Amino acid sequence: MKALLLAGGLGTRLRPLTDDLPKPMVPIMGRPLLESIILNLKKSGIDEVVISTYYKSQYIEDYFRQKEDLGVKIHYITEESPLGTGGAIKNAEKFFDDTFLILNSDIVSDVNYADLIKYHKRKRAQVTIASIEVRDTSQYGVIEFDEKGFITAFKEKPKSGESNSKYINAGVYVFEPDVLKEIPENTVVSVERETYPTLLEKGYRMAIYKFNGYWIDIGTIDKYKKVHEDILRGKSRFISTNFSRGIILGDNVKIHPTARVIGPAYIGNNTEIDAYATVGPYTVIGNNCRIGQESKVSKSILWNNVKVRRFARLDNAVVTSECIVEVNMEIKNTVFTANRLASSTMTT
Numbered sequence: 001m002k003a004l005l006l007a008g009g010l011g012t013r014l015r016p017l018t019d020d021l022p023k024p025m026v027p028i029m030g031r032p033l034l035e036s037i038i039l040n041l042k043k044s045g046i047d048e049v050v051i052s053t054y055y056k057s058q059y060i061e062d063y064f065r066q067k068e069d070l071g072v073k074i075h076y077i078t079e080e081s082p083l084g085t086g087g088a089i090k091n092a093e094k095f096f097d098d099t100f101l102i103l104n105s106d107i108v109s110d111v112n113y114a115d116l117i118k119y120h121k122r123k124r125a126q127v128t129i130a131s132i133e134v135r136d137t138s139q140y141g142v143i144e145f146d147e148k149g150f151i152t153a154f155k156e157k158p159k160s161g162e163s164n165s166k167y168i169n170a171g172v173y174v175f176e177p178d179v180l181k182e183i184p185e186n187t188v189v190s191v192e193r194e195t196y197p198t199l200l201e202k203g204y205r206m207a208i209y210k211f212n213g214y215w216i217d218i219g220t221i222d223k224y225k226k227v228h229e230d231i232l233r234g235k236s237r238f239i240s241t242n243f244s245r246g247i248i249l250g251d252n253v254k255i256h257p258t259a260r261v262i263g264p265a266y267i268g269n270n271t272e273i274d275a276y277a278t279v280g281p282y283t284v285i286g287n288n289c290r291i292g293q294e295s296k297v298s299k300s301i302l303w304n305n306v307k308v309r310r311f312a313r314l315d316n317a318v319v320t321s322e323c324i325v326e327v328n329m330e331i332k333n334t335v336f337t338a339n340r341l342a343s344s345t346m347t348t
């Protein structure tokens, strides 16, 4: 079976992390989210994917072209101007002549794809939407359904009081290809705001697949931080290694005997931690980083090739690739990109 990965969004709410790379490529535990999604699909027997791109499309192609050992066939389809989620699905029509999966590419979840597909077939549905129950539905698509598990209404980001349902669209769908004829060609279409309501109006069989496991949309800085904390606490199976409480070291990590690493923490390949430095807890450090003498890094996420100079202090920070944190510098509750401090301040 094939999967379509919707990866063309602007990632505005995740700025400045998305200044140089598209949202699906932000690292989660040191690896681009999209790569982990593809690896998880592969485990469920999906070995061919179509990535639908727009914003910074070349970044995605360049990355995966040098990852040919992934064992998954990847096709790319790029929009000249954003077509919206529905338009992007229609645009990829030529790749699909059988039941297929569609995924938002900014989700970390433990949804069981094989079970979802089995459910879709058993229901003889034309579209099945994976769904989880949440308290605050305002940021999501809300699903109303009958006692047999068929969807009766889909309301994208409803205003308060517009729906009593607490079941939201988890951004994972199974589609029968004949549904695509209902989406107009070469037009900006939202699958959530336009296609789903149209399909329901026309009487298509749309099923809801409820699941309970871990699920998060990583689309804001706070959630980007939360997903790391959750994985480090062992709350999700999205990344196959169990990080709970432990310290996970990549290849060729050098830790000076006087340095301290406090778990849970992840240290990427070829990273060096110098004398009397303290790293952790709840800290993720990427590949080829250098943590300088007597510096302190806690509750932070560092991307690749970051240099933290002597006596620097990082707490509750995100530092993007190639940054240099100068001697004595203190970075707290913020995102540090290149050598400038970003304006966004985190609340957690």
Ligand code: GDD
Pocket: 006, 007, 008, 009, 010, 023, 052, 053, 054, 079, 082, 083, 084, 085, 088, 103, 104, 105, 106, 107, 139, 140, 141, 142, 156, 168, 169, 170, 171, 192, 217, 219
């Ligand atoms: N190719 C392409 N073109 N992809 C797009 C476009 C586009 O014009 N617009 C958005 N996407 C991709 C994004 O990259 C992302 O992976 C996915 O579609 C969803 O877009 P978001 O911008 O992240 O939407 P959202 O988070 O506000 O809402 C969506 O996700 C929720 C779950 O997290 C909706 O599907 C909601 O119904 C859902 O509950």
Ligand code: MG
Pocket: 104, 106, 217, 218, 219
């Ligand atoms: Mg999203």
